[in-house]
Amino acid sequence: MSLAKLSESRLKGPLPGNPACPACPHNIGLKILGMVLGDKAVVVVPAGCTSIISGVWPTAGIDLPILHVPFASAGAVASGLKAAYQVHGEDAIVVVWSGDGGAADIGFATLSGAAIRNEDIIVIVSDNEAYMNTGVQASGTTPWKALTTTSPIKGKSEERKDIAMIMLMHKIPYVATASIGYPLDFRDKLLRASKISGFRFIHLHSPCPPGWRFEGGKTVEIAKLAVETGAWILWEYIDGNIEISRPSIKYSDKAYRKPVKEYLKHQGRYRNLSDDDIRYIEERIDENWRNIGIFMETLKSGRMT
Amino acid sequence: MRLRWSWRGSDMDRRVLIGNIAISEAVKLARVDVISAYPITPQTIIVEKLAEMVDSGELNAKYIRVDSEHSALAAVYGASSGGSRVFTATSSHGLLYMYEMLWWVSNSRLPVVMAVVTRSIGPPWNIHTDHQDALTVRDSGWIIGFAENVEEAFDMTLQAYKISEDKRVLLPSIVALDGFILSHTAEPIDIPSQEDIDRWLPPREPLPFVMKPGEGFAVGNLGPDEVTMELRWYIWRAMERAKRVINEVDYEYKDITGRSYGGLTERYRVEDADYIVMGMGSWCGDIKEAIDMLRDEGYRVGLLRIRYIRPLPIQDIIKYGSRSKAVLVIDRAVSMGYGGVLAGEVASILRGRTPVKGVVAGLGGVDMRSEDFIDIIKRFIEEYELDLDINWLNTYWIMKDGGRG
Ligand SMILES: Cc1ncc(C[n+]2csc(CCOP(=O)(O)OP(=O)(O)O)c2C)c(N)n1
Ligand code: SF4
Numbered sequence: 001m002s003l004a005k006l007s008e009s010r011l012k013g014p015l016p017g018n019p020a021c022p023a024c025p026h027n028i029g030l031k032i033l034g035m036v037l038g039d040k041a042v043v044v045v046p047a048g049c050t051s052i053i054s055g056v057w058p059t060a061g062i063d064l065p066i067l068h069v070p071f072a073s074a075g076a077v078a079s080g081l082k083a084a085y086q087v088h089g090e091d092a093i094v095v096v097w098s099g100d101g102g103a104a105d106i107g108f109a110t111l112s113g114a115a116i117r118n119e120d121i122i123v124i125v126s127d128n129e130a131y132m133n134t135g136v137q138a139s140g141t142t143p144w145k146a147l148t149t150t151s152p153i154k155g156k157s158e159e160r161k162d163i164a165m166i167m168l169m170h171k172i173p174y175v176a177t178a179s180i181g182y183p184l185d186f187r188d189k190l191l192r193a194s195k196i197s198g199f200r201f202i203h204l205h206s207p208c209p210p211g212w213r214f215e216g217g218k219t220v221e222i223a224k225l226a227v228e229t230g231a232w233i234l235w236e237y238i239d240g241n242i243e244i245s246r247p248s249i250k251y252s253d254k255a256y257r258k259p260v261k262e263y264l265k266h267q268g269r270y271r272n273l274s275d276d277d278i279r280y281i282e283e284r285i286d287e288n289w290r291n292i293g294i295f296m297e298t299l300k301s302g303r304m305t
Numbered sequence: 306m307r308l309r310w311s312w313r314g315s316d317m318d319r320r321v322l323i324g325n326i327a328i329s330e331a332v333k334l335a336r337v338d339v340i341s342a343y344p345i346t347p348q349t350i351i352v353e354k355l356a357e358m359v360d361s362g363e364l365n366a367k368y369i370r371v372d373s374e375h376s377a378l379a380a381v382y383g384a385s386s387g388g389s390r391v392f393t394a395t396s397s398h399g400l401l402y403m404y405e406m407l408w409w410v411s412n413s414r415l416p417v418v419m420a421v422v423t424r425s426i427g428p429p430w431n432i433h434t435d436h437q438d439a440l441t442v443r444d445s446g447w448i449i450g451f452a453e454n455v456e457e458a459f460d461m462t463l464q465a466y467k468i469s470e471d472k473r474v475l476l477p478s479i480v481a482l483d484g485f486i487l488s489h490t491a492e493p494i495d496i497p498s499q500e501d502i503d504r505w506l507p508p509r510e511p512l513p514f515v516m517k518p519g520e521g522f523a524v525g526n527l528g529p530d531e532v533t534m535e536l537r538w539y540i541w542r543a544m545e546r547a548k549r550v551i552n553e554v555d556y557e558y559k560d561i562t563g564r565s566y567g568g569l570t571e572r573y574r575v576e577d578a579d580y581i582v583m584g585m586g587s588w589c590g591d592i593k594e595a596i597d598m599l600r601d602e603g604y605r606v607g608l609l610r611i612r613y614i615r616p617l618p619i620q621d622i623i624k625y626g627s628r629s630k631a632v633l634v635i636d637r638a639v640s641m642g643y644g645g646v647l648a649g650e651v652a653s654i655l656r657g658r659t660p661v662k663g664v665v666a667g668l669g670g671v672d673m674r675s676e677d678f679i680d681i682i683k684r685f686i687e688e689y690e691l692d693l694d695i696n697w698l699n700t701y702w703i704m705k706d707g708g709r710g
């Protein structure tokens with residue numbers, strides 16, 4: 001299927017010339033969201049780059065109904081909004097569109113609360129692996145050793161938190177990872193998620209040119225390299241099982257993975273890595289694949305219910 | 306039990322209820338659609354009762370059990386954005402935890418109603434009342450009323466919906482009631498019928514906005530600085546109009562229940578008073594008793610009870626304050642390095658008109674009885690008559706042992 005055929009809705013998401021940086025990953029993600037769910041979605045946006053991308057009144061940067069909310073409130077606001085729609089019989093899909101900070105850090109308690117109540121909402125975390133809107137500070141999902149403005153010399157000293165796995169532990173019906181480098185995969189996941197009721201969570205990988213220090217034209221290329229090196233694994237949890245998604249299947253076998261250096265070398269935030277560091281990152285990638293394999297087996301065997 | 310006729314409406318139901326249950330009954334009568342709250346003493350019983358009403362089917366509403374007070378207010382914010390009538394309640398640390406959301410709600414002009422069962426702020430941990438929590442949010446654009454007794458807390462809650470949802474207002478409301486003294490004390494209250502309330506309080510209109518799918522539309526996005534200031538100016542004017550709406554609603558409510566409190570203020574024996582006491586909340590009952598006793602002794606003293614601190618009844622404060630020889634303000638909250646919170650406001654209004662004295666008492670729930678108020682008022686009058694400098698900036702603290710700081 002061609003990208004042109006993505007379009008299912010009248011409302012298209014981001015509008016040309018909005019205030020996003022050139023080659024912004026959020027714009028790509030929002031475009032797919034708009035095309036797939038635009039007619040039915042009401043989008044709750046906590047503080048982050050998207051608050052800016054939405055445009056300065058009286059202009060609009062995004063052609064979608066958007067409720068802007070405080071940084072740490074999206075999960076609860078969306079729950080309340082959905083409750084109102086349930087009371088009044090309004091057929092709307094409530095979508096949270098959040099950054100990594102708004103979901104995995106400051107907004108985590110409220111996200112976790114909404115998940116454990118199995119609220120009938122879709123949460124998309126567009127993860128650019130730092131607090132970009134405030135100028136690239138390290139967040140809970142910033143990877144080990146990445147340079148940010150709050151880890152400016154030695155890089156981040158801690159590992160990143162795996163928010164999708166954490167959400168899976170809430171026993172919600174749908175969890176997936178996605179990437180702005182694979183729009184059709186993201187589209188299919190959104191469509192599948194939209195047919196399920198309950199709490200649905202999509203962790204979208206969103207490489208950010210100014211934040212990661214790479215050339216603007218390379219957003220999609222970098223996103224693809226993350227998948228091709230195995231550093232970002234596309235998977236989907238549905239009906240109680242995890243499946244590796246099509247674009248990632250090949251990379252279950254280490255032999256097919258590109259060396260992670262291919263992914264890291266374009267990014268200024270990794271300019272300080274030593275060869276040992278790169279080896280260590282590669283080992284972590286192997287470990288992630290092993291872990292997800294074990295986890296898939298455990299789910300399949302029914303040992304975890 | 307049906308005991309008496311309302312003034313013009315149908316029968317009322319007399320029940321003996323604690324403040325917290327009375328509030329839940331008011332919320333039920335208001336036919337609230339969505340409730341969200343988080344437990345904290347002394348508010349908890351309100352939301353437990355509401356949960357029971359929802360679970361049993363007595364109240365047809367959604368109840369969202371959230372992870373924090375920030376989320377509680379966020380959830381009702383979301384529901385209110387979706388067009389629902391909503392309710393939440395909290396106290397003390399819970400209210401402080403909501404602080405960011407409070408502003409988001411008022412600046413969005415959503416008619417959210419919240420009960421604040423007042424409680425001291427720690428440390429030390431203390432679950433008893435003072436007014437510090439509710440007054441901390443004084444500048445946030447919420448209408449803030451203080452009830453004197455259980456029946457008034459009930460009435461104020463119902464009226465809050467009518468006031469907040471009025472087209473001329475569209476601002477959220479806090480109903481403050483003193484922790485334990487009202488929240489946990491049973492008093493008889495006459496509850497109006499559902500039919501009467503339905504007639505008086507129709508379902509919420511879709512104002513100021515309702516989020517809907519299918520239309521590019523943003524709420525809360527960036528704007529030019531001038532727009533922010535313009536929006537604040539609208540809130541300012543809405544607060545001004547709220548003064549009138551509060552008085553109107555207080556008056557029309559009499560048609561249903563026979564009860565009316567005087568609007569923004571209650572005037573108690575002020576008409577011929579040489580000295581006026583001003584205060585808020587439950588201890589105004591004790592102050593009234595003190596005033597009766599002082600009147601018997603020949604002191605011409607009255608109480609101007611401030612029912613709403615936002616919008617502040619400036620006109621009433623001027624009218625009654627400037628008629629009197631001197632004004633005494635008794636505060637249950639203090640702005641450190643300045644003075645009693647209400648005293649500061651009253652003094653700034655009466656500056657150059659009437660001397661004002663401020664007294665800070667009852668912090669952390671320290672008990673104040675009518676005898677204490679008699680002492681305080683007598684001393685204030687003596688000082689004035691001895692020509693001592695009555696200056697609110699010399700704030701007195703009434704300490705537990707009866708001494709003064
Ligand atoms: C309570 C609060 N703290 C801090 C901020 C400042 N702030 C706004 S956006 C942001 C970072 C957003 O990061 P993320 O959620 O990852 O979104 P991104 O900008 O990267 O898309 C911060 C720290 C805020 N708005 N509110
Ligand atoms: S900083 Fe990154 S995420 Fe934010 S607008 Fe620019 S490109 Fe997009």
Ligand SMILES: [Mg+2]
Pocket residue numbers: 099100101126127128129130131132139
């Ligand atoms: Mg981010």
